[in-house]
Amino acid sequence: xxxxxxxxxxxxxxxxxxxxxxxxxxxxxxxxxxxxxxxxxxxxxxxxxxxxxxxxxxxxxxxxxxxxxxxxxxxxxxxxxxxxxxxx
Amino acid sequence: xxxxxxxxxxxxxxxxxxxxxxxxxxxxxxxxxxxxxxxxxxxxxxxxxxxxxxxxxxxxxxxxxxxxxxxxxxxxxxxxxxxxxxxxxxxxxxxxxxxxxxxxxxxxxxxxxxxxxxxxxxxxxxxxxxxxxxxxxxxxxxxxxxxxxxxxxxxxxxxxxxxxxxxxxxxxxxxxxxxxxxxxxxxxxxxxxxxxxxxxxxxxxxxxxxxxxxxxxxxxxxxxxxxxxxxxxxxxxxxxxxxxxxxxxxxxxxxxxxxxxxxxxxxxxxxxxxxxxxxxxxxxxxxxxxxxxxxxxxxxxxxxxxxx
Numbered sequence: 001x002x003x004x005x006x007x008x009x010x011x012x013x014x015x016x017x018x019x020x021x022x023x024x025x026x027x028x029x030x031x032x033x034x035x036x037x038x039x040x041x042x043x044x045x046x047x048x049x050x051x052x053x054x055x056x057x058x059x060x061x062x063x064x065x066x067x068x069x070x071x072x073x074x075x076x077x078x079x080x081x082x083x084x085x086x087x088x
Numbered sequence: 089x090x091x092x093x094x095x096x097x098x099x100x101x102x103x104x105x106x107x108x109x110x111x112x113x114x115x116x117x118x119x120x121x122x123x124x125x126x127x128x129x130x131x132x133x134x135x136x137x138x139x140x141x142x143x144x145x146x147x148x149x150x151x152x153x154x155x156x157x158x159x160x161x162x163x164x165x166x167x168x169x170x171x172x173x174x175x176x177x178x179x180x181x182x183x184x185x186x187x188x189x190x191x192x193x194x195x196x197x198x199x200x201x202x203x204x205x206x207x208x209x210x211x212x213x214x215x216x217x218x219x220x221x222x223x224x225x226x227x228x229x230x231x232x233x234x235x236x237x238x239x240x241x242x243x244x245x246x247x248x249x250x251x252x253x254x255x256x257x258x259x260x261x262x263x264x265x266x267x268x269x270x271x272x273x274x275x276x277x278x279x280x281x282x283x284x285x286x287x288x289x290x291x292x293x294x295x296x297x298x299x300x301x302x303x304x305x306x307x308x309x310x311x312x313x314x315x316x317x318x319x320x321x322x323x324x325x326x327x328x329x330x331x332x333x334x335x336x337x338x339x340x341x342x343x344x345x346x347x348x349x350x351x352x353x354x355x356x357x358x359x360x361x362x363x364x365x366x367x368x369x370x371x372x373x374x375x376x377x378x379x380x381x382x383x384x385x386x387x388x389x390x391x392x393x394x395x396x
Binding site for chain 1: 271272273275277279299300319323324356358
């Protein structure tokens with residue numbers, strides 16, 4: 001349940017802050033790729049904002065490329081990353 | 089009418105046109121007698137490329153035809169010669185610094201303190217670089233900044249041109265971020281800036297996604313310039329410094345801190361909001377090309393990009 005909330009929150013942040021038009025949270029599957037032609041279709045400039053947004057909203061930092069590759073694969077990988085790195 | 093050869097930024101390569109033995113020959117000359125011995129050998133080599141390698145000469149024409157639209161025939165040939173000589177000298181200087189040490193070049197940095205203070209402030213700093221002059225002269229200063237320096241830099245496989253630190257087998261003082269890596273290296277660059285580090289990015293050559301660029305008039309016609317540096321500055325709040333390392337004499341350079349630009353978070357989106365800043369950079373570059381026409385080294389057709 002907690003993960004579902006986080007997933008919905010993330011989708012909302014991505015749609016609002018990255019100004020994604022014609023996309024609704026319900027239309028994003030948790031396992032869809034965030035970047036590239038398939039899935040959400042974000043690009044490298046969106047990544048700049050996304051990394052900063054994750055830090056701003058959840059207080060977790062994506063510190064390098066290796067972490068980024070894993071964390072930014074999909075909504076569910078971002079949820080896992082935030083859960084694993086968040087300081088309670 | 090200039091003969092055209094297809095040459096976009098996408099198929100541009102950092103690989104040198106010279107063979108490995110030619111590079112070694114020049115390294116040998118530098119070890120033997122420094123710049124004074126190496127420079128005279130450049131003239132016949134450049135002349136050879138100018139006469140017998142028209143493909144190489146034509147690469148210089150994309151920029152020179154825009155910079156000197158009235159020059160044809162011998163005047164155009166002379167422009168190409170001067171530009172290629174200038175590039176060759178900067179390559180010799182690069183090796184010279186590596187082999188003989190940085191003190192071999194007299195490098196002035198009139199606004200150096202400003203850059204050092206910006207870096208030391210720990211807000212992160214983006215240094216916007218351009219294919220101008222000799223970067224090795226500036227790199228020595230950058231290695232003295234009191235923060236780690238990351239460089240977005242592509243080195244193609246088989247590139248035999250050595251960086252200055254490679255001549256003495258020294259460790260690279262900078263962390264290299266590969267622009268062909270995951271998301272163009274953006275995640276690494278954000279992480280570096282958030283730590284307060286320095287990130288150097290070339291501002292004049294578009295590699296990768298065309299949509300991450302904006303077209304701005306440069307020397308009379310639109311050219312697509314990359315936006316990563318500007319987006320990073322807007323999102324992270326790091327100041328952006330435009331730096332040009334220019335050759336001022338046979339053994340002297342001056343590093344010009346042309347502008348320091350601060351962007352606001354609201355400038356990050358839509359991308360069109362970045363355009364006024366990009367125009368400031370391009371206008372600064374145009375002024376430089378007006379003053380130092382043979383020190384801008386882009387040997388591909390910047391103007392022939394898909395502008396749709």
